[in-house]
Amino acid sequence: QVQLLESGPGVVKPSQTLSLTCAVSGGSVRNGSFYWNWIRQHPGKGLEWIGYVYWSGMTSYNPSLKNRLTISVDTSKNQFSLKLSSVTAADTAVYYCARDRGFDRSGYYQGALESWGQGTLVTISS
Amino acid sequence: DIVLTQSPGSLAVSLGERATIKCQSSHSVFYTSNNKNYLAWYQQKAGQPPKLLIYWASTRYSGVPDRFSASGSGTDFTLTISSLQAEDVADYYCHQYHSTPWTFGQGTKVEIK
Numbered sequence: 001q002v003q004l005l006e007s008g009p010g011v012v013k014p015s016q017t018l019s020l021t022c023a024v025s026g027g028s029v030r031n032g033s034f035y036w037n038w039i040r041q042h043p044g045k046g047l048e049w050i051g052y053v054y055w056s057g058m059t060s061y062n063p064s065l066k067n068r069l070t071i072s073v074d075t076s077k078n079q080f081s082l083k084l085s086s087v088t089a090a091d092t093a094v095y096y097c098a099r100d101r102g103f104d105r106s107g108y109y110q111g112a113l114e115s116w117g118q119g120t121l122v123t124i125s126s
Numbered sequence: 127d128i129v130l131t132q133s134p135g136s137l138a139v140s141l142g143e144r145a146t147i148k149c150q151s152s153h154s155v156f157y158t159s160n161n162k163n164y165l166a167w168y169q170q171k172a173g174q175p176p177k178l179l180i181y182w183a184s185t186r187y188s189g190v191p192d193r194f195s196a197s198g199s200g201t202d203f204t205l206t207i208s209s210l211q212a213e214d215v216a217d218y219y220c221h222q223y224h225s226t227p228w229t230f231g232q233g234t235k236v237e238i239k
Contacts, residue, residue, distance in 0.1 A: 116175035
């Protein structure tokens, strides 16, 4: 069973860059079947998909964040990362990393997020 | 973007009674190539990450109790808890993975009456 663990600063100053890492255990980010995702949840609110990265480095981003967002993968450390620049109070949220169900043997995407980290609260504050 | 609209926003159900949550999509999430609806349901308890309950709109994920069932196709979907238990108190979200950006419904809070 794959396990995911987010890490990073709990407080980031406005206009700075938010950086988080998701360490993967019990599985490999090099497994070509899966997308590795970031999702956030504003306090008391619903879920927002941020984007994903594939083991090759291919990414897909939410257009609402695309101009400020970089998601990358480090196969040597078996982890993937999120960088969100020029943050404001509106970026205060719990950030989750998650792995989806990947692709089946026929190559169809199976989607759905089956493994989640516990989440980390990031507060944007001076 | 595909917009998912859940209803109701919250509901209170007596223990042992049925709870029904609806999710309506602004666009079909049915993929004709493999005849699958690219829709999932999650349960999120307070202070915890979401847990996958249902994928392909109606397939229970491993370990999910059979009191949870789901149905629907195209743009209209339903999650049903057939006999509400105390441990089912949570927020429930639908999620489409048909088209990026993946999107979620706004959530439904289920409480005990």
